[in-house]
Amino acid sequence: MxxxxxxxxxxxxxxxxxxxxxxxxWSGQFYVPSEMRxxxxxxDVPLFYALxxxxxxxNIEKTLYRLLKLQITFMIFVTFLFFLDYFFxxxxxxxxxxxxxxxxxxTFGTKYVPQSISDVPQWQNLGNWYLHQYTNADTFxxxxxxxxxxxxxxxxxxxxxxxxxxxPKHINWFIALCFGLTLIFNLLPHYYPxxxxxxxxxxxxLFLAAHQLKGKKIPTKWIPILYGALTVIFMLxxxxxxxxxxxxxxxxxxxxxxxxxxxxxxxLLTLFVLYNRLKITKESIITYIGKNAIFFYFAQGxxxxxxxxxxxxxxxxxxWWILMILIYFINILMAFVLAKGLKxxxxxxxxxxxxxxxxxxxx
Numbered sequence: 001m002x003x004x005x006x007x008x009x010x011x012x013x014x015x016x017x018x019x020x021x022x023x024x025x026w027s028g029q030f031y032v033p034s035e036m037r038x039x040x041x042x043x044d045v046p047l048f049y050a051l052x053x054x055x056x057x058x059n060i061e062k063t064l065y066r067l068l069k070l071q072i073t074f075m076i077f078v079t080f081l082f083f084l085d086y087f088f089x090x091x092x093x094x095x096x097x098x099x100x101x102x103x104x105x106x107t108f109g110t111k112y113v114p115q116s117i118s119d120v121p122q123w124q125n126l127g128n129w130y131l132h133q134y135t136n137a138d139t140f141x142x143x144x145x146x147x148x149x150x151x152x153x154x155x156x157x158x159x160x161x162x163x164x165x166x167x168p169k170h171i172n173w174f175i176a177l178c179f180g181l182t183l184i185f186n187l188l189p190h191y192y193p194x195x196x197x198x199x200x201x202x203x204x205x206l207f208l209a210a211h212q213l214k215g216k217k218i219p220t221k222w223i224p225i226l227y228g229a230l231t232v233i234f235m236l237x238x239x240x241x242x243x244x245x246x247x248x249x250x251x252x253x254x255x256x257x258x259x260x261x262x263x264x265x266x267x268l269l270t271l272f273v274l275y276n277r278l279k280i281t282k283e284s285i286i287t288y289i290g291k292n293a294i295f296f297y298f299a300q301g302x303x304x305x306x307x308x309x310x311x312x313x314x315x316x317x318x319x320w321w322i323l324m325i326l327i328y329f330i331n332i333l334m335a336f337v338l339a340k341g342l343k344x345x346x347x348x349x350x351x352x353x354x355x356x357x358x359x360x361x362x363x
Contacts (some may be wrong), residue, residue, distance in 0.1 A: 005280035010271060011051055011290030015297065017043035017267075018146075019335055022304040023328045025250070026142050027311040033322045036250045041260070043267040048152045048293075050268055052157065053210030054275070058164035067157060069257025070294065074150065075300050076349035078129040085139045086121050086317050128168050134232035143301030148254075155196055156204040163208065168351075171208055186258045198255035206268070217276045226269055233262055294341060295346070303307060 021040045021044070024032045043262070056063065086288040129136050132145040132151045163174050185192040192198055218226070237245060252260035280287065289296050307327050315323060 005287050006278060007051060007055060007278065008287040008290035009284070010047065010274075011293045012284075012286035012288070013265055013290075014043065014045075014047040014051070015074075015289050015293050015300075015330065016286070018045065018046075018297070019300045019304070019331055020328055022142055022146065022300060023307070023331050024324065026145070027308045027327065031315045034247050036324070038246055040164050041249050041263060042254065043293055044253075044264050046203070046206060046264045047271055048133045048149070049153070049156065049206050052153070052215050053160070053207035056164065056207070056211060058161060060161055060165050060170060063127055063157060063161040066125040066355055067154060071154075072350075072353070073294065073346050075130055076346050079126065079347055079349075080342075081137055081140065081143060082126045082129070083122070085137050088139045110236065112360035133215075137269065140305040141304050142304040143298070146297065146301045149297075152203055156200050156207055158326070159200065160207045160211075164211065171212060174233060175205050175208045175212070178202065178208065180295050182256070182261070183258075192255070202256045202261065213272055213275070215276070218272050221235060223273055227266075229263055230262065230269065237262075247328060250300070292343065295339040295342045296335055299335040300331070302338050306334060307331050316317045 006243070017040075021254065024037045026357060106275050125135050125137075125340075129144075132154070134147045134151075137143050163171060167174065178201050182198075182205065185201065249260060249263060254259075254265075307330060310330065311323070311327060312338055317323075
């Protein structure tokens with residue numbers, strides 16, 4: 001079956017959008033206006049959940065195997081990150097002392113400044129990461145700040161494939177249930193549950209809705225109506241609540257509230273409007289990023305942390321929008337190099353596991 005390059009292109013474009021978000025929301029806290037940070041959330045992680053729905057099916061064995069491979073790749077990455085974080089802290093402490101390390105942490109704008117640093121690795125942190133409890137990686141804070149997406153992806157993919165496999169004729173009912181729960185949680189916020197329930201309720205509905213659109217087109221006559229409806233919604237919100245309401249967009253993202261859901265719907269609608277209309281026939285840098293999206297997702301957490309140091313040094317030397325563009329492109333270049341390196345580390349990790357498998361199998 002021929003690979004759909006549109007899916008790869010959309011994943012690559014969405015990955016570049018995530019890098020932009022993490023550029024303006026993390027190191028960008030020092031210089032990027034709030035309005036630009038809100039605009040950046042127009043294209044965000046809901047695209048990945050929708051693309052997963054388009055490409056998923058009801059094959060449980062294939063899906064669980066894919067999730068197992070992803071879990072192992074994740075464990076290889078966080079193991080590498082754990083030792084990199086530890087050696088950086090020990091090296092920095094031994095070379096420059098505790099005062100330098102305190103200055104280092106303050107660069108991230110974090111409230112956590114260590115009073116001492118242990119020479120013994122905190123192995124419990126690695127165990128927590130394996131189990132998707134994302135305690136902070138001090139040297140690379142953006143990495144763990146990005147991983148909420150991964151936990152939700154594992155949960156909704158398992159639920160999604162079970163629904164597709166065992167209830168193929170009732171998918172629309174599950175979509176209605178998911179979106180209905182999301183609406184109830186928003187209209188009655190005191191019932192909004194903690195944990196992952198709110199995330200999964202909305203993103204599972206999006207996953208299933210995207211699956212129902214697989215191989216289809218949104219009718220042309222519906223396109224202006226849908227865009228018009230979204231525009232009217234935001235005009236009414238702005239009229240009733242004002243600009244300050246939109247400045248709470250990031251809070252509306254965790255977990256997803258109606259404001260953020262409507263906001264991200266512009267990019268979701270565009271994804272589906274272009275699906276089966278826009279034909280991508282040639283490979284490109286963007287499709288390459290899309291094919292290796294998981295490594296770029298890991299890498300951008302590291303690169304988005306590293307650009308802090310550059311921003312702190314030059315944030316007062318140029319207009320904010322020039323600095324933002326400069327840091328964004330530097331972030332992309334760093335993420336590209338790191339993704340290449342992480343892909344190599346992943347292949348080495350798999351070879352080690354295969355070597356151990358053969359050794360233990362022969363015993």
